[in-house]
Amino acid sequence: MEQLVIxxxxxxxxxxxxxxxxxTFAETFAAGNTxxxxxxxxxxxFSDERVTNELNHPESFFFIAWEGERAIGYLKVNTGQAQTELREETSLEIERIYVKKAYHGKKVGQLLYEKALEVAQLQHKSSLWLGVWEENPKAIRFYEKNGFITFxxxxxxVGNDEQTDLLMRKILAE
Incomplete structure (x- = not known):
């Protein structure tokens, strides 16, 4: 793998x-949905309007993982009112860590997670939180390995189907 740049x-x-x-959403979730x-x-x-609004939100931040000229994943984090649920001023939400399937197991997700952690520390947040589908054990293990616990x-x-996400949090050292 070429050098990865975020x-x-x-x-x-x-x-x-x-x-x-x-x-990446289709690769990961198509089998479990209609x-x-x-x-x-x-x-x-992923409509033009929705993603444009997300990119323009002053409390949302996107980062792309590149291998050479190839975009292979991205991270979206939210603070303040951009958070999808908790909206805690002291927390940073990881809304998305998306990595193309061909790059799973190559530490791309870990590097994107570390970028989220860096953003949280730079903004003096006391915790990170996220939602992860209860039927995605690989992602749950990834977050547990990185110190998250379900709360x-x-x-x-997804479309018209209501699914359950686990909310997970990691408390950051002061």
Whole structure:
């Protein structure tokens, strides 16, 4: 693997983020969802309007993992009112760590997670939190390995299907 570089993403990266988002979400979750639910979710979640609004939100931050000229994953973190649920001023939400399937097991997800941790520390946050599908044991193990513990659950809709996400938190050293 070539050297991996993580860069800040901006509006100029809209199509790259959409492509990675659609591809990785489908790779990871298509088998556990109907085609109609996946289609609806991908269209709504990665529309031009939605991703543009997310990129323009002053409390959301995107980072792209590059291998040479190839975008292979991305991270989205939220603070303040951009957080999807808790909206705690002292917390940073990891909303997405998406890595193309061909790069699983190559530490790309770990490097993106470490970028989230760096952002949290620079912003003096006391914890990181996220939601992860209860039927995604690989991701749950990844977060547990990085010190996250489950503290609650919430519903997450994929199309018209309501699914359960585990809410996980990592307390950061003061």
């Amino acid at each position: 860069s800040n993403a901006s509006l100029k990266d809209l199509s790259v983020l959409q492509q990675i988002g659609r591809e 085609e109609a639910d996946m289609k609806k979710y991908l269209e709504e979640s 609650d659950k919430h519903l997450f809709k």
